[in-house]
Amino acid sequence: MNTIEYENYTSTSVSYNETRRPIGLPIILEHLAATPTALGEQTVLDAGCGTGNYLAELHGRIGTLHGVEFNAGMAQVARDRFAEDPKVNIQQGSATELPFADGLFDGILCTQVLHHLDDGSTADFPNVARFFREAFRVLRPGGVLIINSSGHDQHRDGFWWAALVPKAIDRMLTRMPSTELLEENFRQTGFVDYEVVVPFDEVLQGKQYLDPEGPLKPAWRAGDSSWSLATEEELAHALDEVKSRLDDGTMARFINDREKRRAELGQTTFLIARKP
Numbered sequence: 001m002n003t004i005e006y007e008n009y010t011s012t013s014v015s016y017n018e019t020r021r022p023i024g025l026p027i028i029l030e031h032l033a034a035t036p037t038a039l040g041e042q043t044v045l046d047a048g049c050g051t052g053n054y055l056a057e058l059h060g061r062i063g064t065l066h067g068v069e070f071n072a073g074m075a076q077v078a079r080d081r082f083a084e085d086p087k088v089n090i091q092q093g094s095a096t097e098l099p100f101a102d103g104l105f106d107g108i109l110c111t112q113v114l115h116h117l118d119d120g121s122t123a124d125f126p127n128v129a130r131f132f133r134e135a136f137r138v139l140r141p142g143g144v145l146i147i148n149s150s151g152h153d154q155h156r157d158g159f160w161w162a163a164l165v166p167k168a169i170d171r172m173l174t175r176m177p178s179t180e181l182l183e184e185n186f187r188q189t190g191f192v193d194y195e196v197v198v199p200f201d202e203v204l205q206g207k208q209y210l211d212p213e214g215p216l217k218p219a220w221r222a223g224d225s226s227w228s229l230a231t232e233e234e235l236a237h238a239l240d241e242v243k244s245r246l247d248d249g250t251m252a253r254f255i256n257d258r259e260k261r262r263a264e265l266g267q268t269t270f271l272i273a274r275k276p
């Protein structure tokens with residue numbers, strides 16, 4: 001199967017909704033609204049929908065919603081959430097082999113998923129390319145693909161805690177397609193009207209993001225898969241640094257300094273384009 005599960009999403013699924021917030025809703029809705037079909041009549045797919053946090057925001061505004069999710073635990077949480085509504089369908093499957101007929105969707109959303117598809121051993125990210133081809137195939141003419149991912153500089157410096165586990169961040173960056181590579185994929189697949197939007201004020205972890213004790217809590221760390229790429233030794237070192245900064249009163253200053261970089265870079269980028 002075209003994915004590499006380096007984070008245990010089956011256990012993460014239990015706490016995921018407490019540590020992650022959907023972001024960029026105005027950006028998503030604006031671009032869906034710009035497609036030929038009215039929002040209430042649209043069919044929209046969330047590829048790699050996780051526990052359905054974005055589907056929950058779109059629910060009631062979009063005609064029919066589909067989610068495809070690789071991990072059984074995450075998919076089950078999403079399924080339970082919409083069990084009462086036949087207009088929301090969740091399937092377990094892969095974003096690289098979408099189980100849908102050609103030309104079905106007005107919009108496809110794919111948030112924080114693409115760094116899970118390839119192991120970075122080759123520069124061309126073949127599974128990311130597969131996803132782009134599949135997204136193009138199942139979109140209607142005029143349909144929009146909306147991706148949210150982090151640029152490499154954002155991943156390094158758009159999260160205050162990333163400086164605690166620099167080697168894990170380096171490992172993640174080898175798996176994370178750059179925004180340049182994503183732009184190239186949009187172009188090569190045939191998408192047009194490419195646009196980039198950075199939601200500077202929004203953070204993936206919502207209110208919990210600035211919790212100075214966050215890194216000490218496994219559920220908080222499960223909110224970002226970079227932590228799962230730290231070795232035991234690197235994690236122990238990071239936790240020691242947090243404890244020592246909390247003890248000697250330097251944590252607030254550390255976070256403040258790191259947050260100045262996030263203000264300049266943002267945490268994530270929306271990359272958006274249309275099927276002609």
Ligand SMILES: C[S@@+](CC[C@H](N)C(=O)[O-])C[C@H]1O[C@@H](n2cnc3c(N)ncnc32)[C@H](O)[C@@H]1O
Pocket residue numbers: 002003004009020047048049050051053054068069070071074093094095096110111112113116117
């Ligand atoms: C960081 S979570 C993002 C979930 C959701 N999109 C969100 O933003 O809240 C990454 C998700 O991608 C899923 N995933 C990984 N590989 C996938 C694939 N090949 N197809 C579909 N989902 C995949 C993971 O199981 C996980 O639920």
